[in-house]
Amino acid sequence: MSFVQHEHFKQFWPAEAVPATGNLFLLIDAAAQTSGLHRLRFILPAGERCSLFEDTPEQNLHDLAPWLIHIDPSYLQSDAFLQLLKIEYETASLSWIWTPLNLKELQKTIQPFMQAQLKSGQEALVRIYDPPVLLRLIKTFTPEQEKKLMGQIQAWWLYDAHHQIRHIIKPLN
Numbered sequence: 001m002s003f004v005q006h007e008h009f010k011q012f013w014p015a016e017a018v019p020a021t022g023n024l025f026l027l028i029d030a031a032a033q034t035s036g037l038h039r040l041r042f043i044l045p046a047g048e049r050c051s052l053f054e055d056t057p058e059q060n061l062h063d064l065a066p067w068l069i070h071i072d073p074s075y076l077q078s079d080a081f082l083q084l085l086k087i088e089y090e091t092a093s094l095s096w097i098w099t100p101l102n103l104k105e106l107q108k109t110i111q112p113f114m115q116a117q118l119k120s121g122q123e124a125l126v127r128i129y130d131p132p133v134l135l136r137l138i139k140t141f142t143p144e145q146e147k148k149l150m151g152q153i154q155a156w157w158l159y160d161a162h163h164q165i166r167h168i169i170k171p172l173n
Helices: 007-012 073-077 079-091 103-114 131-140 143-150
Strands: 023-029 034-037 049-051 066-071 094-099 115-117 123-125 155-159 166-169
Touching: 049 103, 066 073, 066 103, 073 079, 079 094, 079 155, 094 131, 103 115, 103 143, 131 155, 131 166
Parallel strands: none
Antiparallel strands: 023 066, 023 094, 049 066, 094 155, 115 123, 155 166
């Protein structure tokens, strides 16, 4: 059964905006959660997961790390899924990514956009995994940068900082 056929899914996302194939990943900005992932641990799917801080200078900050979690279609039928959608709406700290990439490939696609070098030469963390930041940042990307990030991403779904609009970022054609 495809994601779009699940009743809970239909309530929140229009079928015409959903890619016909690919994997669905949940991206969680744990630092934006009141108690990191601890608050969410009982409702998160049991799927394959990884930290976007893995192999970066921030790799030891597990409770503050952004996490990618693969979503199995059966999870969309759960009450836990509805709880996550409510948290997404309330905190603007979750986003959903459709892609043909696997978990590690998606991690390696996003990670280069998380580091920037300041004019002083110091490295800085870029919170591209934070939905309100991503919505502002993507507007500043060159076409090449956007293609590098979004080239293998079919859609990136997230709420704005005011929790009013679900944005669907799609790659340039």
